[in-house]
Amino acid sequence: MKIKFPLVVVFTMATISSFATFASNTAGGEEQWQIVEENQTATPAASKPAQSSQKSNQSRSSSRSSGGNSGFKIGMGLDQGLSIVGQINNTVNFAVGNDGVAADYIFSRGQFGGDVPFSWFAGVGGQIQRSDKFGPRVALGVELPFARSWDAYAQLTPNLMFDNSDLKLGIGAGIGVRYSF
Known part of the structure; x- marks a missing residue:
């Protein structure tokens, strides 16, 4: 069975888009945790000042x-x-790299919410490969900070490549580990 490549690209982009939409819809909710010791009653969440929730959100995002x-x-x-x-x-x-150069402008970022350590990103850019191939691409990926100043990422890159007088639709992938200075 031979599946048409454009259908695979459209399906992949639709899946990632749906996942990102779901993540942005669920990530906006506030988590409110309270530690209650024995023989004490919980105070209502509404009585907490708004600053404490903002500080907890800032500390959560800075810890990631x-x-x-x-x-x-x-x-x-x-x-x-x-x-x-x-x-x-x-x-x-x-x-x-060995096969060319690529650069992507990241126009959107988000968190999956809850305790999920990954964040997602979407961007557009271009690439130039050896043997006179060049073209635009879309970067859709995830990042994971795993140690102080270190992160890992994985991405899919649907692209159009101009090769002499041909136009080819393709999909690439990338993974890597980076150190932040």
């Missing part, structure tokens, strides 16, 4: 950040072959 203050991350990965990968100011991902 991968550290570093300069906004520059660099590491190794597989994107354009074996690549040096990086990120600038949490908005531009790039890869320079």
Whole structure:
């Protein structure tokens, strides 16, 4: 059975889009936890000041950040072959590898909510590969901070490649580990 490649790309993008929409709809809810010792009653959540929930959200988001203050991350990965990968100011991902170069502007980010340690991102960019191939691409992926100043990522990159006078639709993938300075 031969499946048409454009259908696979459309299905993949629709699935990721649905997942991102679901995540953004569920991530907005506030979690409210209270420790109640024996022989005490719980105080209603409405009596807590709004600042404490904002502080807890800030501390939760800062605990998920991968550290570093300069906004520059660099590491190794597989994107354009074996690549040096990086990120600038949490908005531009790039890869320079054996098979070419790529850069993506990240226009949207979000959390899956709850205790899920992953965050998602979506971006647009382009790539230039050896042998005169070039074209635009979309980056859809997840990031996981796993240690102080370290994060890992995985992404799918549907793309259009111009090769001489041909136009080819394709999909790529990338994984990598980065250190934040």
